[in-house]
Amino acid sequence: MNTVAAAGSGAPAPGSVLSGRTALVTGAGSGIGRACAVALAAAGAAVHAVDVDAASAHATALAVGGKAHVVDLADADAIASLPGDVDVLVNNAGFQHVAPLEAFPLERFERMQRVMVTAPLLLMQHCLPHMRRGGWGRIVNVSSVHGLRASANKAGYVAAKHALEGLSKVAAVEGAPHGVTSNCVNPGYVRTPLVERQLDDLAAAGPGREEALAHVLLDRTPVKRLLEPEEVAAAVVWLCGPGSGFVTGSSLTLDGGWTAN
Ligand code: NAD
Numbered sequence: 001m002n003t004v005a006a007a008g009s010g011a012p013a014p015g016s017v018l019s020g021r022t023a024l025v026t027g028a029g030s031g032i033g034r035a036c037a038v039a040l041a042a043a044g045a046a047v048h049a050v051d052v053d054a055a056s057a058h059a060t061a062l063a064v065g066g067k068a069h070v071v072d073l074a075d076a077d078a079i080a081s082l083p084g085d086v087d088v089l090v091n092n093a094g095f096q097h098v099a100p101l102e103a104f105p106l107e108r109f110e111r112m113q114r115v116m117v118t119a120p121l122l123l124m125q126h127c128l129p130h131m132r133r134g135g136w137g138r139i140v141n142v143s144s145v146h147g148l149r150a151s152a153n154k155a156g157y158v159a160a161k162h163a164l165e166g167l168s169k170v171a172a173v174e175g176a177p178h179g180v181t182s183n184c185v186n187p188g189y190v191r192t193p194l195v196e197r198q199l200d201d202l203a204a205a206g207p208g209r210e211e212a213l214a215h216v217l218l219d220r221t222p223v224k225r226l227l228e229p230e231e232v233a234a235a236v237v238w239l240c241g242p243g244s245g246f247v248t249g250s251s252l253t254l255d256g257g258w259t260a261n
Pocket of ligand 1: 026027028029030032033050051052073093094095142143145186187188190191194195
């Protein structure tokens with residue numbers, strides 16, 4: 001066995017670190033996914049921007065000179081229509097639903113698992129043969145601090161992100177002999193529409209927005225600010241770059257110290 005290829009540390013293509021590579025980003029129409037698409041394109045990758053929202057998928061594709069794919073990732077059959085010849089797979093699409101466990105709607109719970117666990121599995125199955133053939137691949141799963149810790153009223157999300165952590169580790173173990181790494185990034189609260197909606201809900205329920213941000217969302221976070229989507233994207237690009245071939249099966253917290261606290 002070629003140990004260099006097995007470690008996934010082969011020399012990057014000439015030019016930008018990801019030139020000659022193709023990346024597929026799910027949930028690329030907004031927030032973290034859009035920032036990842038922009039950063040991966042800036043690093044030289046050709047980008048497939050996947051989103052259920054047609055307008056935003058096309059807007060991102062236009063911004064990065066990539067290709068838009070309008071797909072509902074809850075639909076397993078639709079995933080088969082996506083390109084499989086990609087070197088970098090960023091499983092990012094997701095959504096939140098807040099409700100007490102006893103009242104958590106089954107339909108929402110099951111949809112969360114389909115979008116945030118089953119779709120990543122199906123996309124790995126879809127893309128791994130190409131990565132293995134090339135002896136190089138990077139899978140980055142956008143998990144969360146909620147892949148490592150629980151919060152009240154987030155049963156569907158916490159269950160899905162913990163499952164994604166396990167799936168990512170299995171992909172790391174199985175991918176290693178083929179030059180394929182798989183990692184999670186674990187952001188705290190990021191300035192995206194997903195968090196803006198939570199802030200709106202919290203503000204409507206009582207305290208003002210600033211109060212809700214400081215005393216609810218950032219209560220456990222020593223660094224008292226929201227994370228920017230571009231900061232998550234920079235970590236994703238690093239995980240796909242030349243210096244991280246030995247980093248696999250890991251969970252990279254970007255949480256301002258939330259999980260340390
Ligand atoms: P966002 O709402 O800004 O973007 C999510 C995107 O995913 C949207 O464009 C949406 O249309 C797309 N999407 C949702 N369901 C889909 C489906 N069924 N099929 C295809 N696309 C779908 O959210 P974001 O904050 O950028 O979140 C992106 C990821 O980051 C999610 O997995 C989320 O759990 C994770 N995350 C977010 C935060 C945060 O604070 N914002 C923190 C940790 C982890």
